[in-house]
Amino acid sequence: MKILVIEDERKLARFIKQGLEQHGHVADLTHSGSEGLDQIAGGLYDLVLLDLMLPGQTGFEVLQNLRAFGLTVPVMILSALSDPDKVVQGLDLGAVDYLRKPFDFNELLARIRVLQRKGTMSNDVVMRVSDLEMHLVAHQVVKNKTPLDLTNREFALLELLMRKAGQLVTKNEIAEKVWAVDFDMGSNVIEVHIYQLRKKLDAVGTTGLIETIIGRGYRLKTA
Template sequence: MKILLIEDEVKLAGFIKMALEQAGYVTDHETDGTTGLQSAMINNYDLILLDLMLPSQNGFDILKNLRSFDNHVPVIMLSALGSTDQIIKGLDAGANDYLKKPFEMQELLARVRVLQRQQTPKSNAKVKVNDLEIDLHTRQVKRHEKQINLSNREFLLLEYLMLNPDKVITKAQMLDKVWNMNFDPGSNIIEVHLYQLRKKINEGFEHQHIQTVINRGYTLKTIV
Protein backbone atom coordinates (compact mmCIF):
# COMPACT_ATOMS: atom_id res chain seq x y z
CA MET A 1 0.00 0.00 0.00
CA LYS A 2 1.41 3.37 -1.03
CA ILE A 3 0.38 6.45 0.94
CA LEU A 4 0.76 10.19 0.32
CA LEU A 5 1.01 12.36 3.43
CA ILE A 6 0.34 16.08 2.86
CA GLU A 7 1.28 17.81 6.10
CA ASP A 8 3.18 21.05 6.74
CA GLU A 9 4.05 20.34 10.37
CA VAL A 10 7.43 18.73 9.72
CA LYS A 11 7.89 17.17 13.16
CA LEU A 12 4.40 15.63 13.18
CA ALA A 13 4.85 14.45 9.60
CA GLY A 14 8.09 12.74 10.60
CA PHE A 15 6.33 10.79 13.36
CA ILE A 16 3.44 9.82 11.08
CA LYS A 17 5.77 8.74 8.25
CA MET A 18 7.89 6.65 10.63
CA ALA A 19 4.81 4.93 12.09
CA LEU A 20 3.40 4.18 8.66
CA GLU A 21 6.67 2.77 7.34
CA GLN A 22 7.16 0.65 10.45
CA ALA A 23 3.68 -0.74 9.77
CA GLY A 24 4.82 -1.68 6.27
CA TYR A 25 3.39 1.17 4.19
CA VAL A 26 5.41 3.03 1.54
CA THR A 27 4.94 6.72 2.31
CA ASP A 28 5.62 9.94 0.38
CA HIS A 29 5.48 13.32 2.12
CA GLU A 30 4.65 16.78 0.76
CA THR A 31 4.57 19.96 2.86
CA ASP A 32 2.31 22.30 0.87
CA GLY A 33 -0.98 22.08 -0.95
CA THR A 34 0.17 22.74 -4.50
CA THR A 35 2.98 20.15 -4.60
CA GLY A 36 0.76 17.74 -2.67
CA LEU A 37 -1.98 18.01 -5.29
CA GLN A 38 0.53 17.62 -8.11
CA SER A 39 1.98 14.50 -6.51
CA ALA A 40 -1.51 13.07 -5.95
CA MET A 41 -2.45 13.61 -9.59
CA ILE A 42 0.80 12.27 -11.07
CA ASN A 43 1.33 9.19 -8.89
CA ASN A 44 -0.85 6.20 -8.16
CA TYR A 45 -1.55 6.24 -4.41
CA ASP A 46 -3.75 3.89 -2.43
CA LEU A 47 -4.48 6.47 0.27
CA ILE A 48 -3.90 10.18 1.03
CA LEU A 49 -3.54 11.60 4.54
CA LEU A 50 -4.49 15.24 4.09
CA ASP A 51 -3.93 18.10 6.52
CA LEU A 52 -6.58 20.84 6.35
CA MET A 53 -4.52 23.98 6.97
CA LEU A 54 -1.76 24.00 4.35
CA PRO A 55 0.33 26.64 2.52
CA SER A 56 -0.77 27.56 -1.04
CA GLN A 57 -3.91 25.36 -1.06
CA ASN A 58 -5.93 24.12 1.87
CA GLY A 59 -7.15 20.57 2.25
CA PHE A 60 -10.69 21.37 1.11
CA ASP A 61 -9.39 22.83 -2.17
CA ILE A 62 -7.10 19.84 -2.77
CA LEU A 63 -9.96 17.44 -2.14
CA LYS A 64 -12.33 19.31 -4.45
CA ASN A 65 -9.69 19.40 -7.20
CA LEU A 66 -9.02 15.67 -6.87
CA ARG A 67 -12.68 14.74 -7.07
CA SER A 68 -13.36 17.15 -9.96
CA PHE A 69 -10.76 15.23 -11.99
CA ASP A 70 -12.40 11.89 -11.07
CA ASN A 71 -9.54 10.96 -8.76
CA HIS A 72 -11.27 8.84 -6.14
CA VAL A 73 -8.28 7.79 -4.05
CA PRO A 74 -9.41 7.38 -0.40
CA VAL A 75 -8.61 10.41 1.79
CA ILE A 76 -8.31 10.73 5.55
CA MET A 77 -8.45 14.40 6.52
CA LEU A 78 -6.28 15.45 9.49
CA SER A 79 -7.14 18.70 11.28
CA ALA A 80 -7.09 20.54 14.57
CA LEU A 81 -10.50 21.90 13.55
CA GLY A 82 -12.76 19.22 14.94
CA SER A 83 -16.18 20.83 15.19
CA THR A 84 -19.14 18.93 13.81
CA ASP A 85 -19.52 21.52 11.03
CA GLN A 86 -15.87 21.07 9.96
CA ILE A 87 -16.16 17.29 9.96
CA ILE A 88 -19.35 17.40 7.90
CA LYS A 89 -17.73 19.85 5.47
CA GLY A 90 -14.74 17.54 5.03
CA LEU A 91 -16.85 14.44 4.48
CA ASP A 92 -19.18 16.25 2.10
CA ALA A 93 -16.15 17.48 0.13
CA GLY A 94 -15.19 13.88 -0.54
CA ALA A 95 -13.07 12.73 2.41
CA ASN A 96 -13.53 9.11 3.49
CA ASP A 97 -12.64 9.82 7.11
CA TYR A 98 -11.80 12.76 9.37
CA LEU A 99 -9.37 12.58 12.30
CA LYS A 100 -9.04 15.41 14.80
CA LYS A 101 -5.58 16.51 15.98
CA PRO A 102 -4.01 15.62 18.30
CA PHE A 103 -4.59 11.92 17.76
CA GLU A 104 -3.06 8.66 18.89
CA MET A 105 -0.89 7.09 16.20
CA GLN A 106 -2.49 3.69 16.80
CA GLU A 107 -5.89 5.18 16.02
CA LEU A 108 -4.58 6.58 12.73
CA LEU A 109 -3.10 3.20 11.82
CA ALA A 110 -6.39 1.50 12.67
CA ARG A 111 -8.28 3.87 10.37
CA VAL A 112 -5.75 3.22 7.61
CA ARG A 113 -6.36 -0.52 8.02
CA VAL A 114 -10.13 0.01 7.79
CA LEU A 115 -9.79 1.80 4.45
CA GLN A 116 -7.33 -0.84 3.27
CA ARG A 117 -9.88 -3.57 4.03
CA GLN A 118 -12.57 -1.63 2.22
CA GLN A 119 -10.36 -1.37 -0.87
CA THR A 120 -9.53 -5.07 -0.73
CA PRO A 121 -12.74 -7.08 -0.42
CA LYS A 122 -12.47 -10.20 1.70
CA SER A 123 -12.90 -12.36 -1.38
CA ASN A 124 -9.80 -10.73 -2.93
CA ALA A 125 -7.69 -10.56 0.23
CA LYS A 126 -5.81 -13.76 -0.59
CA VAL A 127 -3.47 -13.99 -3.56
CA LYS A 128 -2.38 -17.46 -4.62
CA VAL A 129 0.17 -18.50 -7.21
CA ASN A 130 0.34 -22.29 -7.41
CA ASP A 131 1.30 -23.49 -3.90
CA LEU A 132 2.29 -20.01 -2.64
CA GLU A 133 -0.36 -17.90 -0.90
CA ILE A 134 -0.41 -14.52 0.84
CA ASP A 135 -3.18 -12.81 2.80
CA LEU A 136 -3.14 -9.05 2.18
CA HIS A 137 -5.09 -8.36 5.37
CA THR A 138 -3.31 -10.55 7.91
CA ARG A 139 0.05 -10.56 6.03
CA GLN A 140 0.32 -14.29 6.50
CA VAL A 141 2.39 -16.19 3.96
CA LYS A 142 2.38 -19.91 3.37
CA ARG A 143 3.66 -22.33 0.78
CA HIS A 144 2.08 -25.76 0.59
CA GLU A 145 0.67 -25.18 4.11
CA LYS A 146 4.11 -24.19 5.46
CA GLN A 147 3.93 -20.85 7.32
CA ILE A 148 6.65 -18.38 6.28
CA ASN A 149 7.60 -15.37 8.38
CA LEU A 150 8.65 -12.28 6.42
CA SER A 151 9.78 -8.77 7.34
CA ASN A 152 7.66 -5.81 6.16
CA ARG A 153 9.90 -5.14 3.16
CA GLU A 154 10.07 -8.81 2.22
CA PHE A 155 6.26 -9.02 2.33
CA LEU A 156 5.89 -5.93 0.13
CA LEU A 157 8.36 -7.34 -2.39
CA LEU A 158 6.55 -10.68 -2.47
CA GLU A 159 3.15 -8.97 -2.74
CA TYR A 160 4.38 -6.92 -5.70
CA LEU A 161 5.77 -9.99 -7.46
CA MET A 162 2.67 -12.11 -6.78
CA LEU A 163 0.35 -9.43 -8.14
CA ASN A 164 2.44 -9.52 -11.33
CA PRO A 165 3.19 -13.23 -11.89
CA ASP A 166 5.52 -14.13 -14.77
CA LYS A 167 6.21 -10.43 -15.43
CA VAL A 168 9.78 -9.13 -15.21
CA ILE A 169 9.99 -6.49 -12.46
CA THR A 170 13.02 -4.20 -12.64
CA LYS A 171 15.06 -2.95 -9.69
CA ALA A 172 13.86 0.58 -10.44
CA GLN A 173 10.23 -0.51 -10.18
CA MET A 174 10.87 -2.29 -6.89
CA LEU A 175 12.67 0.70 -5.40
CA ASP A 176 9.81 2.99 -6.38
CA LYS A 177 7.04 0.67 -5.18
CA VAL A 178 8.59 -0.73 -2.02
CA TRP A 179 11.23 1.80 -0.91
CA ASN A 180 10.02 5.05 -2.49
CA MET A 181 13.57 5.69 -3.79
CA ASN A 182 14.89 6.84 -7.14
CA PHE A 183 16.95 4.22 -8.91
CA ASP A 184 20.56 4.11 -7.79
CA PRO A 185 22.52 1.73 -10.05
CA GLY A 186 25.09 1.22 -7.28
CA SER A 187 22.61 0.20 -4.61
CA ASN A 188 22.37 -3.47 -3.64
CA ILE A 189 19.37 -3.04 -1.33
CA ILE A 190 17.14 -5.07 -3.66
CA GLU A 191 19.63 -7.93 -3.95
CA VAL A 192 20.04 -8.15 -0.17
CA HIS A 193 16.31 -8.31 0.56
CA LEU A 194 15.55 -10.62 -2.37
CA TYR A 195 18.29 -13.00 -1.26
CA GLN A 196 16.57 -13.36 2.11
CA LEU A 197 13.11 -13.56 0.52
CA ARG A 198 14.13 -16.21 -1.99
CA LYS A 199 15.78 -18.26 0.72
CA LYS A 200 12.58 -18.25 2.78
CA ILE A 201 10.24 -18.90 -0.16
CA ASN A 202 12.28 -21.37 -2.21
CA GLU A 203 14.19 -23.36 0.40
CA GLY A 204 13.06 -26.97 0.57
CA PHE A 205 11.02 -26.83 -2.64
CA GLU A 206 11.96 -28.08 -6.09
CA HIS A 207 10.30 -25.22 -7.95
CA GLN A 208 12.05 -21.89 -7.45
CA HIS A 209 9.23 -19.34 -7.57
CA ILE A 210 11.38 -16.20 -7.40
CA GLN A 211 13.89 -16.13 -10.25
CA THR A 212 16.47 -13.69 -11.60
CA VAL A 213 16.14 -12.51 -15.20
CA ILE A 214 19.71 -11.56 -16.11
CA ASN A 215 20.22 -7.87 -16.91
CA ARG A 216 16.49 -7.21 -16.58
CA GLY A 217 15.18 -7.86 -13.08
CA TYR A 218 13.20 -10.51 -11.21
CA THR A 219 10.06 -12.53 -11.75
CA LEU A 220 7.74 -14.79 -9.81
CA LYS A 221 7.52 -17.84 -12.03
CA THR A 222 4.35 -19.90 -12.05
CA ILE A 223 4.38 -23.68 -12.50
CA VAL A 224 3.06 -24.63 -15.92
Protein backbone atom coordinates (compact mmCIF):
# COMPACT_ATOMS: atom_id res chain seq x y z
CA MET A 1 0.00 0.00 0.00
CA LYS A 2 1.02 3.60 -0.53
CA ILE A 3 0.58 5.59 2.67
CA LEU A 4 1.10 9.31 3.33
CA VAL A 5 2.21 10.28 6.84
CA ILE A 6 1.42 13.91 7.77
CA GLU A 7 3.28 14.50 11.02
CA ASP A 8 5.31 17.52 12.15
CA GLU A 9 7.27 15.66 14.82
CA ARG A 10 10.06 14.55 12.52
CA LYS A 11 11.55 11.80 14.67
CA LEU A 12 8.14 10.18 15.08
CA ALA A 13 7.40 10.62 11.38
CA ARG A 14 10.62 8.80 10.44
CA PHE A 15 9.84 6.03 12.92
CA ILE A 16 6.38 5.51 11.39
CA LYS A 17 7.76 5.57 7.85
CA GLN A 18 10.47 3.03 8.62
CA GLY A 19 8.02 0.74 10.39
CA LEU A 20 5.54 0.85 7.52
CA GLU A 21 8.27 0.14 4.97
CA GLN A 22 9.55 -2.80 7.01
CA HIS A 23 6.07 -4.28 6.63
CA GLY A 24 6.00 -3.88 2.85
CA HIS A 25 4.31 -0.51 2.40
CA VAL A 26 5.51 2.54 0.48
CA ALA A 27 5.39 5.57 2.77
CA ASP A 28 5.77 9.27 2.00
CA LEU A 29 6.29 11.97 4.62
CA THR A 30 5.26 15.59 4.91
CA HIS A 31 5.36 17.85 7.93
CA SER A 32 2.64 20.45 7.39
CA GLY A 33 -1.07 20.38 6.68
CA SER A 34 -0.83 22.49 3.53
CA GLU A 35 1.92 20.34 2.00
CA GLY A 36 0.02 17.22 2.96
CA LEU A 37 -3.11 18.39 1.21
CA ASP A 38 -1.10 19.15 -1.94
CA GLN A 39 0.47 15.69 -1.87
CA ILE A 40 -2.89 13.98 -1.44
CA ALA A 41 -4.28 15.91 -4.40
CA GLY A 42 -1.31 14.99 -6.57
CA GLY A 43 -0.69 11.40 -5.49
CA LEU A 44 -2.49 8.06 -5.44
CA TYR A 45 -2.58 7.15 -1.76
CA ASP A 46 -4.39 4.21 -0.21
CA LEU A 47 -4.33 5.72 3.29
CA VAL A 48 -3.33 8.94 5.07
CA LEU A 49 -2.06 8.99 8.65
CA LEU A 50 -2.83 12.49 9.91
CA ASP A 51 -1.68 14.42 12.96
CA LEU A 52 -4.06 17.16 14.14
CA MET A 53 -1.70 19.81 15.52
CA LEU A 54 0.09 20.80 12.32
CA PRO A 55 1.62 24.00 10.91
CA GLY A 56 0.10 25.47 7.76
CA GLN A 57 -3.28 23.84 8.24
CA THR A 58 -4.47 21.84 11.21
CA GLY A 59 -5.54 18.27 10.72
CA PHE A 60 -9.15 19.39 11.10
CA GLU A 61 -8.69 21.87 8.25
CA VAL A 62 -7.06 19.19 6.10
CA LEU A 63 -10.10 16.95 6.64
CA GLN A 64 -12.49 19.81 5.81
CA ASN A 65 -10.60 20.60 2.61
CA LEU A 66 -10.45 16.95 1.57
CA ARG A 67 -14.23 16.84 1.77
CA ALA A 68 -14.58 20.19 -0.05
CA PHE A 69 -12.30 19.00 -2.87
CA GLY A 70 -14.10 15.66 -3.19
CA LEU A 71 -11.00 13.62 -2.24
CA THR A 72 -12.04 10.29 -0.75
CA VAL A 73 -8.76 8.78 0.46
CA PRO A 74 -9.23 7.12 3.89
CA VAL A 75 -7.69 9.09 6.77
CA MET A 76 -6.63 7.74 10.17
CA ILE A 77 -5.93 10.40 12.80
CA LEU A 78 -2.85 9.97 15.00
CA SER A 79 -3.02 12.56 17.76
CA ALA A 80 -2.14 13.24 21.38
CA LEU A 81 -5.48 15.03 21.78
CA SER A 82 -7.72 12.84 23.90
CA ASP A 83 -10.67 15.18 24.38
CA PRO A 84 -13.74 13.15 23.31
CA ASP A 85 -15.11 16.21 21.52
CA LYS A 86 -11.97 16.38 19.39
CA VAL A 87 -12.22 12.69 18.58
CA VAL A 88 -15.84 13.10 17.53
CA GLN A 89 -15.00 16.21 15.50
CA GLY A 90 -12.30 14.36 13.56
CA LEU A 91 -14.56 11.39 12.84
CA ASP A 92 -17.44 13.67 11.86
CA LEU A 93 -15.15 15.40 9.37
CA GLY A 94 -14.57 12.08 7.61
CA ALA A 95 -11.70 10.30 9.36
CA VAL A 96 -12.15 6.52 9.48
CA ASP A 97 -10.25 5.95 12.75
CA TYR A 98 -8.56 7.81 15.61
CA LEU A 99 -5.46 6.46 17.37
CA ARG A 100 -4.16 8.29 20.41
CA LYS A 101 -0.44 9.02 20.86
CA PRO A 102 1.70 7.52 22.19
CA PHE A 103 0.70 4.26 20.53
CA ASP A 104 2.15 0.82 20.05
CA PHE A 105 3.24 0.37 16.43
CA ASN A 106 1.72 -3.11 16.28
CA GLU A 107 -1.62 -1.56 17.17
CA LEU A 108 -1.28 0.84 14.24
CA LEU A 109 -0.59 -2.08 11.89
CA ALA A 110 -3.56 -3.98 13.35
CA ARG A 111 -5.87 -1.02 12.80
CA ILE A 112 -4.72 -0.73 9.19
CA ARG A 113 -5.55 -4.41 8.71
CA VAL A 114 -8.98 -3.88 10.30
CA LEU A 115 -9.70 -1.06 7.83
CA GLN A 116 -8.75 -3.38 4.99
CA ARG A 117 -11.04 -6.14 6.23
CA LYS A 118 -13.93 -3.72 6.69
CA GLY A 119 -13.53 -2.58 3.11
CA THR A 120 -12.85 1.01 4.15
CA MET A 121 -9.97 0.81 1.75
CA SER A 122 -10.49 -0.87 -1.59
CA ASN A 123 -10.88 -4.63 -1.17
CA ASP A 124 -8.36 -5.30 -3.89
CA VAL A 125 -6.54 -2.39 -5.46
CA VAL A 126 -4.83 -3.74 -8.56
CA MET A 127 -2.14 -2.10 -10.66
CA ARG A 128 -1.28 -3.51 -14.09
CA VAL A 129 1.86 -2.89 -16.14
CA SER A 130 2.77 -5.03 -19.12
CA ASP A 131 1.79 -8.59 -18.16
CA LEU A 132 2.11 -8.05 -14.41
CA GLU A 133 -0.68 -7.52 -11.90
CA MET A 134 0.06 -6.12 -8.45
CA HIS A 135 -2.65 -6.72 -5.84
CA LEU A 136 -1.89 -4.11 -3.21
CA VAL A 137 -4.19 -5.24 -0.43
CA ALA A 138 -3.43 -8.94 -0.95
CA HIS A 139 0.26 -7.96 -1.20
CA GLN A 140 0.82 -10.18 -4.21
CA VAL A 141 2.25 -9.88 -7.72
CA VAL A 142 1.11 -12.30 -10.39
CA LYS A 143 1.74 -13.00 -14.06
CA ASN A 144 -0.90 -15.08 -15.80
CA LYS A 145 -2.09 -16.27 -12.38
CA THR A 146 1.46 -17.30 -11.41
CA PRO A 147 2.49 -15.52 -8.18
CA LEU A 148 5.96 -14.07 -7.69
CA ASP A 149 7.70 -14.78 -4.41
CA LEU A 150 8.88 -11.28 -3.47
CA THR A 151 10.34 -9.99 -0.24
CA ASN A 152 8.68 -6.96 1.37
CA ARG A 153 11.44 -4.70 0.06
CA GLU A 154 11.21 -6.12 -3.47
CA PHE A 155 7.44 -5.65 -3.40
CA ALA A 156 7.81 -2.01 -2.28
CA LEU A 157 10.46 -1.40 -4.95
CA LEU A 158 8.30 -2.88 -7.71
CA GLU A 159 5.27 -0.96 -6.44
CA LEU A 160 7.17 2.32 -6.72
CA LEU A 161 8.33 1.47 -10.24
CA MET A 162 4.82 0.44 -11.30
CA ARG A 163 3.24 3.59 -9.88
CA LYS A 164 5.67 5.61 -12.01
CA ALA A 165 5.72 3.27 -15.02
CA GLY A 166 7.36 4.87 -18.04
CA GLN A 167 9.04 7.51 -15.86
CA LEU A 168 12.57 7.76 -14.53
CA VAL A 169 12.84 6.78 -10.86
CA THR A 170 16.12 8.00 -9.41
CA LYS A 171 18.21 6.21 -6.79
CA ASN A 172 17.54 9.10 -4.42
CA GLU A 173 13.78 8.60 -4.80
CA ILE A 174 14.09 4.85 -4.28
CA ALA A 175 16.25 5.41 -1.19
CA GLU A 176 13.76 7.89 0.25
CA LYS A 177 10.57 5.96 -0.48
CA VAL A 178 11.64 2.33 -0.15
CA TRP A 179 14.42 2.65 2.40
CA ALA A 180 14.90 4.98 5.35
CA VAL A 181 15.81 8.63 4.98
CA ASP A 182 19.29 7.92 6.40
CA PHE A 183 20.01 5.35 3.66
CA ASP A 184 23.71 5.12 2.72
CA MET A 185 23.87 6.27 -0.90
CA GLY A 186 27.40 4.87 -1.12
CA SER A 187 26.16 1.29 -0.80
CA ASN A 188 25.05 -0.99 -3.65
CA VAL A 189 21.91 -2.22 -1.85
CA ILE A 190 19.55 -0.78 -4.48
CA GLU A 191 21.47 -2.42 -7.32
CA VAL A 192 21.38 -5.75 -5.49
CA HIS A 193 17.61 -5.55 -5.00
CA ILE A 194 17.07 -4.54 -8.63
CA TYR A 195 19.17 -7.53 -9.69
CA GLN A 196 17.17 -9.92 -7.51
CA LEU A 197 13.87 -8.45 -8.71
CA ARG A 198 14.93 -8.84 -12.34
CA LYS A 199 15.83 -12.49 -11.71
CA LYS A 200 12.38 -13.17 -10.30
CA LEU A 201 10.70 -11.39 -13.22
CA ASP A 202 12.86 -13.34 -15.69
CA ALA A 203 11.86 -16.60 -13.98
CA VAL A 204 8.20 -16.05 -14.95
CA GLY A 205 9.05 -14.91 -18.48
CA THR A 206 8.89 -11.14 -17.98
CA THR A 207 12.30 -10.04 -19.23
CA GLY A 208 13.70 -6.58 -19.84
CA LEU A 209 10.90 -4.84 -17.94
CA ILE A 210 13.20 -2.81 -15.68
CA GLU A 211 15.41 -0.50 -17.70
CA THR A 212 18.61 0.98 -16.24
CA ILE A 213 19.19 4.64 -17.09
CA ILE A 214 22.94 4.82 -16.57
CA GLY A 215 23.96 7.32 -13.94
CA ARG A 216 20.37 8.34 -13.24
CA GLY A 217 18.16 5.48 -12.06
CA TYR A 218 15.60 3.03 -13.41
CA ARG A 219 12.45 2.99 -15.50
CA LEU A 220 9.72 0.39 -15.81
CA LYS A 221 8.80 -0.12 -19.45
CA THR A 222 5.10 0.10 -20.28
CA ALA A 223 5.19 -1.93 -23.49
